[in-house]
Amino acid sequence: MSHPSLIERLAILADAAKYDASCASSGTSRRTSKGGKGIGSTEGMGICHAYAPDGRCISLLKILLTNHCVFDCHYCINRKSSNVRRARFTPQEVVDLTLSFYRRNYIEGLFLSSGIIKNSSHTMEQLIEVARILRQENDFRGYIHLKTIPEADPELVRQAGLYADRVSINVELPTVAGLTRLAPDKNAAVIEGAMGDLKSAIVEAKDARRRFRSAPRFAPAGQSTQMIVGADGASDAQIVGRASALYGEYRLRRVYYSAFSPIPDASAVLPLKRPPLIREHRLYQSDWLMRFYGYRPDEVQQAAGADGMLPLDVDPKLAWALKFRESFPVDVNRAPRELLLRVPGLGTRAVGAILASRRHRTLRLDDVAKLTVSLAKVRPFIVTADWRPVLLTDRDDLKALIVPRRSEQLELFAA
Structure with missing residues (x-):
């Protein structure tokens, strides 16, 4: 040989x-140029x-x-x-x-x-x-x-x-x-x-x-x-x-x-x-919660089910919020950074922008909408100058209201 x-x-x-x-x-690929020749490859x-x-x-x-x-x-x-x-x-x-x-x-x-x-x-x-x-x-x-x-x-x-x-x-x-x-x-x-x-x-x-x-x-x-x-x-x-x-x-x-x-x-x-790829993704999200969002390990573990597994249909931050609804809603105009970081749908940059903006004016729901990709996820957990989620946090079907239908989720994670 x-x-x-x-x-x-x-x-x-x-x-x-x-x-x-x-x-x-x-993990990407590009089409081949005419005649199989070209410059570069992924x-x-x-x-x-x-x-x-x-x-x-x-x-x-x-x-x-x-x-x-x-x-x-x-x-x-x-x-x-x-x-x-x-x-x-x-x-x-x-x-x-x-x-x-x-x-x-x-x-x-x-x-x-x-x-x-x-x-x-x-x-x-x-x-x-x-x-x-x-x-x-x-x-x-x-x-x-x-x-x-x-x-x-x-x-x-x-x-x-x-x-x-x-x-x-x-x-x-x-x-x-x-x-x-x-x-x-x-x-x-x-x-x-x-x-x-x-x-x-x-x-x-x-x-x-x-x-x-x-x-x-x-x-x-x-x-x-x-x-x-x-x-x-x-x-x-x-x-x-x-x-x-x-x-x-x-x-x-x-x-x-x-x-x-x-x-x-x-x-x-x-x-x-192999386990579903979304499981690996959820573990990275839980890792982020501990490293950048101030969650203790036991709090992340609380987001898991009785079998110790994180839910696949929602991220661990939302899973924790749904379990501990008594911690919400959070007033975006008054709450400290550590509580704002607990709000599903708000990342570290969004929280930083909220803290900076509220020094100069009172924030409304439209202001928060500009800082998140999913206002539907954020809205049940916050209070603004013109919004208060009356009884919304206590609804039994809250998860269904927030989480998109399976057909709307990314195919990568639905796999």
């Missing part, structure tokens, strides 16, 4: 990297979008160093018992690809992960070598995100942070029981220990930079992690609790959620079908 060409390996290893949710691809593999520390949306080359792996995680298409086509780059090949795409202005950085070859430390050395060559030998100033391997030597994981803008260690599954059953080669205590070491190194580096301007930067964009949703029996309430604990304990920048996707030659212990 002939050795795959560079472009064939790029196709294999970029496609294999798509299962990591820490960077999301655009199909295929390799390019994802992420956000830099300053908030810019940037394009990254997203690939694996190799999809060979000595681990046998049931949910992973690259596990050692999987019958997939294997490929591998050398560190220099990844460097050359990154620089080539960068010079053509296709990308602004690199997202690099890998299967485990030989052992964890050897693989980590290879990942670090890519970043080292880019930074030291090519003076590369672009964004680098390295997926680090918790089982590797802690000193190697620390070295990764000296070259990468962001580092991440995946907890993989929400519960220890799920990890033990589906990823027998991985250990929850080892993963959390590595995350703790990274947190300490980030804190120490920030402190050193405050005192000494010449101190080296260490993972300035922080660390993140990923949880697979739907591969085990964890409920949304359990996932929310786990994410909150990770944010608090390890000062993570992001927890990413990845809906389990059935894979070829799947293990018998896995579900036969």
Whole structure:
């Protein structure tokens, strides 16, 4: 069998990297120009979008160093018992690809992960070598995100942070029981220990930079992690609790959620079908409530049903408001920011605009309508100068009045 060409390996290893949710691809395609020729493509593999520390949306080359792996995680298409086509780059090949795409202005950085070859430390050395060559030998100033391997030597994981803008260690599954059953080669205590070491190194580096301007930067964009949703029996309430604990304990920048996707030659212990995509979306919404809207984890969990699952037909913020109607209506001309943020349909920007506008005039319902895409969702929960929802909040059919019919919802989430 002939050795795959560079472009064939790029196709294999970029496609294999798509299962990591820490960077999301655009997921779009364009029609082919006449004769099959044209400039540019959004199909295929390799390019994802992420956000830099300053908030810019940037394009990254997203690939694996190799999809060979000595681990046998049931949910992973690259596990050692999987019958997939294997490929591998050398560190220099990844460097050359990154620089080539960068010079053509296709990308602004690199997202690099890998299967485990030989052992964890050897693989980590290879990942670090890519970043080292880019930074030291090519003076590369672009964004680098390295997926680090918790089982590797802690000193190697620390070295990764000296070259990468962001580092991440995946907890993989929400519960220890799920990890033990589906990823027998991985250990929850080892993963959390590595995350703790990274947190300490980030804190120490920030402190050193405050005192000494010449101190080296260490993972300035922080660390993140990923949880697979739907591969085990964890409920949304359990996932929310786990994410909150990770944010608090390890000062993570992001927890990413990845809906389990059935894979070829799947293990018998896995579900036969993927969870609805809207479930992943609801978890991201719940994550936003905790990070930007002031909700405690237990409050987000209260939005779930008796089975611990967030409703799929409404967002968790609306679900909470419908459960705790005694907290409403909120007077937009008097209520503090924390209460306005509880109003379904009002985002952080809308609340900021309300607080700024009401300093100069009394707000009416039409003023609020200009700040939201769904006045029907907002109206039952607010009071304005010319509007008060008399008895509306107490109606048994309030949810039906707010939520659009199924045929009107986005097809993506209705799926």
